[in-house]
Amino acid sequence: MSGNYSRIVLASRPRGAVTPDNFRMESVPVPELREGEVLVRNRYLSLDPYMRGRMSASKSYAASQALDETMIGATAGEVVDSRHPRFAPGDAVTGMLGWAEMGVADGAHLRKVDAASAPLSAYLGVLGMPGVTAWYGLNQIILPKPGDTVVVSAASGAVGGVVGQLARLNGCRAVGIAGGPEKCAYVVDELGFDACVDYKLGKVAEDLAVATPDGIDGLFENVGGEVFDAALARMNAFGRIALCGMISGYGGKPVPINNIGSVLVNRLSMRGFIITEHMEVWPQALEELADLVASGQLKYRETIAEGLAAAPEAFIGLLQGRNFGKQLVRMA
Template sequence: MSIPATYQRIVLASRPRGPVTPENFRLETVPVPQLAAGEVLIRNHYLSLDPYMRGRMSAAKSYASSQQLDQTMIGGTVGQVLASRNELYQVGDYVNGVLGWAEMGVSDGVLLRKLDATRIPLSAFLGVVGMPGMAAWYGFNQIMQAAAGETVVVSAASGAVGSVVGQLARLRGCRVVGIAGGQEKCDYVVRELGFDACVDYKAGNLEADLAAATPDGVDAIFENVGGACLDAALARTNAFARVALCGLIAGFNGGELPIKNARLLLINRLTLRGFIITEHMEYWPQGLQELAVLVANGQIKYRESVADGLAAAPEAFMGLLQGRNFGKQLVKLI
């Protein structure tokens, strides 16, 4: 494979004050570095865009260090090895890494994962058989622990994480109720993914509609959004319900996230646990293997929104934060 002399990347030019803007990013052309011993040069085919990136753009203290200014924006990638000085990786291998918003990248091999793209499309390793899928698998199996016949509520139900949670719950025999924005997303969640019901939070009747969809109350919640969605779901909880708190996208632009129904945490003896999936890597081999089988067999479906070219990444990311994506948001780089 021929190796170009330069590649493009996008760096964080400034930290957002409120909503993310195009001016927060800068597209650069940089030279391809020489490999040191143990390193691998990778041509990225797809870049993953995920809500957690908004938190990293802030300088505020969080569970992970902030994205550095003037450095390549963080992000998961899948691609192909162009050159290798690491005996574990050969030229032509397909790999999953965290090489960021860039056409190419160098890895020391520590965070790389070899991929078998014969039964599953390469892009799926950034979604349903990647970090989002693992977040769904872990939250459902380790925190929600929903049994057949129980009612499960999933916010951002048509997204990369929520869609997998709902399908895992359906396979378990649960009653599955999604929350999504817009009739098109709700129709997809019910008709394509097999949810029992889906509430359109944009319709303006969130609490009443969710109550109607959960006549027997709620036994487990997978929360991606926070704010009004979480409050409405808490209002429907049964005793000893479990809440897996994966994301709080409603607060990413600095908005407050009050919980009006906090008293139900005590009254219903709820278990609410936040988690960061990269802190539970010991579960990844089992979870990814199970997800891969389910996807290959057609038991879990997924949908992707794909932006074309690295320069399209900022606009696609801003759209993701506003809910304009449908399913997993990717950027196609090749």
């Protein structure tokens, strides 16, 4: 297949907050396929907080994003050409083809999805990595029991929203923490959480104490900083913490934790996790999540930016909490 496609590369590493100048859009030729490869036209790009860490040269759980190469990211689209026996033109697939209109992948790193049973975009959110992240952190680390109080920070986001709904389905009291009255109303009224604390009111510790009169048994932490500190102060003895993200510190400035003594005093279990290191649970998690979406028991919301060129500003908005639910970029 001849012609060119657009991609966005990392042009420079951020010094503090991410800016549009850290990215560059390029036009590159469509490559010729080799045996075993698949050419995909991307329809949706997933934007996720982990990308900020990959933009840094600092040591982390994965290699840094290379400069002048396609920015990392999960994608959903359809096969346009294939030299792999398991894939044919027209197949709907997800993969890690990055911030680009098209991409070539080894067939081993593509997943066929059923775009007839759920929208293609859902396979980057509730039926993809964010959904499995929520499922794993809740079921494998927090280990919810009926009657537990489970608190979820960034509760209106792609991961947090699923955590709270799954906790409720397990018979738990679900309490969210989110930014602004609109997001808190969505968390309670649409997702079914029992309560939501608006951290933007500036009294998260006081409001969380009111929302968790019996303390906190399970904490799914996405934010860190003041929000994490407030939850640590409310933890019950032998509580469990799934440490998924620390987005408050993704601007490059360390965020202190003042109530870390609660881990000792309350004999807490706290575990960080990276969901791509637990691929063995994905089939079970995705099957359960798909059944819940199909039955209407699991709801989700998306924020969609239009066109690849909108990706940098949409990503910056994600880091600043401007998105609502799963942040995606839709490409023509």
